[in-house]
Amino acid sequence: MAFPHALYRTLLSTGAAGLVLCSSLASADLAERFSDADGDMVADAPSDESQWVDPDTLVFAYTPVEDPAVYAEVWAGFLEHMEEVTGKRVQFFPVQSNSAQLEAMRAGRLHVAGFNTGGVPVAVNCSGFVPFTMMASEDGSFGYEMEIITYPGSGIESVEDLAGRNLAFTSPTSNSGFRAPSALLRSEYGLEADEDFEAAFSGSHDNSILGVVNADYDAAAIANSVGTRMIARGVVDEGDYDIIYTSETFPTTAYGHVYNLHPELVDKVTEAFETFEWEGSALQEEFANSGESQFIPITYQEHWAVIRTIADANGVTYDCD
Structure with missing residues (x-):
């Protein structure tokens, strides 16, 4: 090629x-x-x-x-x-x-x-x-970053603030939607799913983003490329969610x-x-x-x-x- x-x-x-x-x-x-x-x-x-x-x-x-x-x-x-x-x-x-x-x-x-x-x-x-x-x-x-997002006014301003709240993943096989944030939260912040915060699975990055925007989830781990495309299509607007963490490029x-x-x-x-x-x-x-x-x-x-x-x-x- x-x-x-x-x-x-x-x-x-x-x-x-x-x-x-x-x-x-x-x-x-x-x-x-x-x-x-x-x-x-x-x-x-x-x-x-x-x-x-x-x-x-x-x-x-x-x-x-x-x-x-x-x-x-x-x-x-x-x-x-x-x-x-x-x-x-x-x-x-x-x-x-x-x-x-x-x-x-x-x-x-x-x-x-x-x-x-x-x-x-x-x-x-x-x-x-x-x-x-x-x-x-x-x-x-090429590549994208994993972001952890929350809705404005959620009271979550940092990763540490996820303790006691709920966080949406996408699916167990997803890198940015589950595996990378799980490793990060465990190794860097000592936060374990269903012990330190409540975990949910939305099924897709789109669902996670919409769930945060509508305050169905306190926070979510997403691929930022999906968020960028959703904003460009007018599905959500800039400012509908806040970013509290951005990863390396995948x-x-x-x-x-x-x-x-x-x-x-x-x-x-x-x-x-x-x-x-x-x-x-x-x-x-x-x-x-x-x-x-x-x-x-x-x-x-x-x-x-x-x-x-x-x-x-x-x-x-x-x-x-």
């Missing part, structure tokens, strides 16, 4: 940043049905060609959001481009949860997808997901294919991402709000090292079989 070289945005000096240093090469734990002969930490394509899948219709899913119909329109132009490049019909699959998306790929019903940051290791290890690209800005930099949604997709079709899917023209597209209109304007190449082994380290710090294991 002839994408420009990817650059990390500057990491902020936080307690979570220290986690990166302790185990940057944390290992993957692929399910037994997968093999990894080349050691790149993702499932190899089956050696038996009869196990390759070459569907008439490719099914694509974007990571769960509060209103999947909005993103069906956002992705429509890109999926038309993928149809032209692959010669296949491409269908948008509006998943309602991370678990539904993971199970769909594991069961062979989902071929190409964008998984959220924290969900990528689960998808890789349990569903045979092979990530190869992500969105980035014009200069090749990689954003990874896009890839299921491991047993026919190799020739994999090449075409990859080409679709590589050759998509952003200018004037609905993707540009939506994702420019978070500074993204192109797809760049990635590897799970390199770009998800920090996420695997955070998972290790939280004691995450993968029992896929």
